[in-house]
Amino acid sequence: MPNPNSSPPPRVLRVAVPTPLRRLFDYRPGRDTPPCGWQPGIRVHIPFGRRQVVGVVVACADRSELPLEQLKPVTRCLDSEPLPEDWLWLCSFTARYYQHSLGDTLHQALPVLLRQGRPLAGRVRERWQALAKPDEDDPRLKRAPRQAELLAMLRQHPHGLPTQAVLAQGYSREQLLALVEKRLVERSETPLAAAEPAAEKLLAEPALPLNREQAEALGVLHERLDAFHPCLLHGVTGSGKTEVYLQLIEAVVAKGRQALLLVPEIGLTPQTLARFRSRFRVPVVALHSGLTDNERLDAWEAVASGRAPIVIGTRSAIFTPLARPGAIIVDEEHDGSFKQHEGLRYHARDLAVVRAQHHGIPLLLGSATPSLESLYHAGRGNYRHLRLTRRASRHAPARLELLDLRGRPRQGGLIPPAIEAIRETLEAGHQVLVFINRRGFAPTLACHACGWLADCDSCDARMTLHRQPPMLACHHCDKRRPVPDACPSCGSADLRPLGSGTERTEETLGALFPKVAVHRIDRDSTRRKDALEQTLAQVRRGEPCLLVGTQMLAKGHHLPHVTLVVVVNADAGLYASDFRALEHSAQLLVQVAGRAGRAAHPGRVLVQTLHTDDPHLRLLAEHGYDALAEQLLAERRAAALPPYRFFALLRLESPREETASALGREAATMLRGWMHEHAPDVNCLGPVPAPMERRQNRYHVQLLLSGSRRSQLHAACARLTAWLERSPEARRVRWSLDVDPQALG
Incomplete structure (x- = not known):
């Protein structure tokens, strides 16, 4: 019954609808x-055009721009309580900052089943337990022999049985409910996710002893557990950053709060989960793209309700509501996987900073190769800079040894000195990691007679040759076609693979070392569920073997028996057109080098390159990542590039090149005229063709905005998006705005 003293219900509900339009829509209750009454955060079923959609009430009002009688009524209310307030705040901030539709932002931040209108409730496990032993001549069971048998079975299990176990014995749910009605059986429900209550004893196994640097870092974090305290934990690979995370989380959970740990890749989640679950007695839940829709809703609800004190997830887990936020940790904070490159183009690391500040809780960013943005903030004092310089193995991180590729014969991309080093390592009983960041057998197929190359028909790219199964595949548009028997241009049968990919290197190593197991780890070989974890489990047994893989192997995996890393070609990423290419390539080289020598034996890293005299590469090899990062920051400052300036990138694409270019020119003209008066600090560059102009049979054009003040840049972005939404020409072009882009391609 409504409270007579409560305020009258609103006449207008402002609803965020999952649409690209950057506006709210008015409805009548x-x-x-x-x-709980109408308030922000309530999900509703509403008519939108010719369909019914799920929207979220964002505000309540008494007036609308339209007459009230013209407003459509809400079809159905979906929630008895609003969605968490902090979640709604984060989504609203994200939509504003990344210049995205609020309705689409809310839609993307919700689990799929909540987008479809399911109640915010995780699945439960029913349990049936016998309450009392009935008399042999109990009249309630005289005419129900099957119920009597069922009751006798339940009495053999003092802690009860789940529904599935009872049904498997041939009994029915109706028989169970009949016994409940007779007060002979009790029915209980426990959530499937995080069902265990918080344990009195928090740890299942003792924490590891810390060295002096780890203890000092943890001491700094403990100083301010109740305040926003951003810290950059800058530790060499194998220095024990995860143990610092574990002990920080222990302190947070001991205070009755929750901790959120973000990891860059789904492949890291199983090993991280296993380590955390073996350490803590309290529930630890995972959130990543590998979960089913039901599993994701179960985990989301367990965290939102506060039953799960520890949450480990990939990028999208930043939108998980926390009932009692206590700390946010971002592992491998430099990793590009934290940036979403389609739709809502957010960066989970940056949202973690904003969210920790909003909650007033500690933030820990960890990496062996921090991003230049994080080093910039640490240098300015915005982040506390904590360093771990010693490895747990007591061996110093392996230095990069540069091997000159020029004029040397290659087998599967490997030159003789690298092959000999591999042979020596295997004979010593150790393991070798061969890193080649290109999957497939070869980058392309070529005709030796006329020079024909296997180009993609839909992209400005070559098709990659695969042997397992045999095909040509474009890794940009996923187009596939059979390998030709003869050259389509001249008819010659002399077709040869150019370059090496993981498949070719795997084949070569298998022929060179036939008695040694070769494990290939790339996106193609790990498509099957748990395939990566099963392969790594075999590797961790310690027998001599060869690992051939892409950057999937470079991220956080502990491979204690690997003592040699060979980088087949370091030049692929060093000389790309993007200004971040050198930073990202250096991070990747250092991360993959960090897989060597993590246990009892020291490691060695061989880097094959055509440019052994490159000054940046030599600086990295001789003085390490920190020295290179310092030089790159100086170069960025001189060139007015991020983090010293802020970027936003407008991308336009159309089947017709002139259509995208014309809209880009019109947008640039409008924007330059507006910025002259309202945002003189912002520059507009372009339009220019994207580095890969044609992709998926569409032409790509881009416009770059840059400014030294975020406020002016965001004002220009808001003006640009408003103009594009009104422009008739923009309806013929697919466009998107990327604030703080991580790649200009």
Whole structure:
């Protein structure tokens, strides 16, 4: 019954609808009213055009720009309580900062089942337990022999049985409910996710002893557990950053709060989960793209309700509501996987900073190769800079040894000195990691007679040759076609693979070392669920073997028996057109080098390159990542590039090149005229063709905005998006705005 003293219900509900339009839509309340009253965060079923969609109430009002009688009523209210307030705040901030539709932002931040209108409730496990032993002549069971048998079976299990176990014995749910009605059986429900209560004893196994640097870093974090305290944990590979995370989380959970740990890749989640679950007695839940829709909703609800004190997830887990936020940790904070490159183009690391500040809780960013943005903030004092310089193995991180590729014969991309080093390492009983960041057998197929190359028909790219199964595949548009028997241009049968990919290197190593197991780890070989974890489990047994892989192997995996790393070609990423290419390539080289020598034996890293005299590469090899990062920051400052300036990138694409270019020119003209008066600090560059102009049979054009003040840049972005939404020409072009882009391609 409504409270007579409560305020009158609103006449207008402002609803965020999952649409690209950057506006709210007004509706009248429907017949049903949520028990908590209308307020922001309530999900509703609403008519939108010719379909019914799920929207989220963002505001309540008494007036609308349209007459009230013209507003459509809400079809149905979906929630008895609003979605968490902090979640709504984060989504609203994200939509504003990344210049995205609020309705689409809310839609993307919700689990799929909540987008479809399911109640915010995780699945439960029913349990049935016998309450009392009935008399042999109990009249309630005289005419129900099967119920009597069922009751006798339940009495053999003092802690009860789940529904599935009872049904498997041939009994029915109706028989169970009949016994409940007779007060002979009790029915209980426990959530499937994080069902265990918080344990009195928090740790299942003792924490590891810390060295002096780890203890000092943890001491700094403990100083301010109740305040926003951003820290950069800058530790060499194998220095024990994860143990610092574990002990920080222990302190947070001991105070009755929750901790969120973000990891860059789904491949890291199983090993991280296993380590955390073996350490803690309290529930640890995972959130990543490998979960089913039901599993994701179960985990989301367990965290939102506060039953799960520890949350480990990939990028999208930043949108998980925390009932009692206590700390946020971002592992491998430099990793590009934290940036979403389609749709809502957010960066989970940057949102972690904003969210920790909003909650007033500690933030820990960890990496052996921090991003230049994080080093910039640490240098300015915005982040506390904590360093770990010693490895747990007591061996110093392996230095990069540069091997000159020029004029040397190659087998599967490997030159003789690298092959000999591999042979010596295997004979010593150790393991070798061969890193080649290109999957497939070869980058392309060529005709030796006329020079024909296997180009993609839809992209400005070559098709990659695969042997397992045999095909040509474009890794940009996923187009595939059979390997030709003869050259399509001249008819010659002399077709040869150019360059090496993981498949070719795997084949070569298998022929060179036939008695040694070769494990290939790339996106193609790990498509099957748990394939990566099963392969790594075999590797961790310690027998001599060869690992051939892409950057999937460079991220956080502990491979204690690997003592040699060979980088087949370091030049692929060093000389790309993007200004971040050198930073990202250096991070990748250092991360993959960090897989060597993590246990009892020292490691060695061989880097094959055509440019042994490159000054940046030599600086990295001789003085390490920190020295290179310092030089790159100086170069960025001189060139007015991020982090010293802020970027936003407008991308336009169309089947017709002139259509995208014309809209880009029109947008640039409008924007330059507006910026002259309102945002003189912002520059507009372009339009220019994208580095890969044609992709998926569409032409790509881009416009770059840059400014030294975020406020002016965001004002220009808001002006640009508003103009594009009104422009008739923009309806013929697919466009997107990327604030703080991580790649200009």
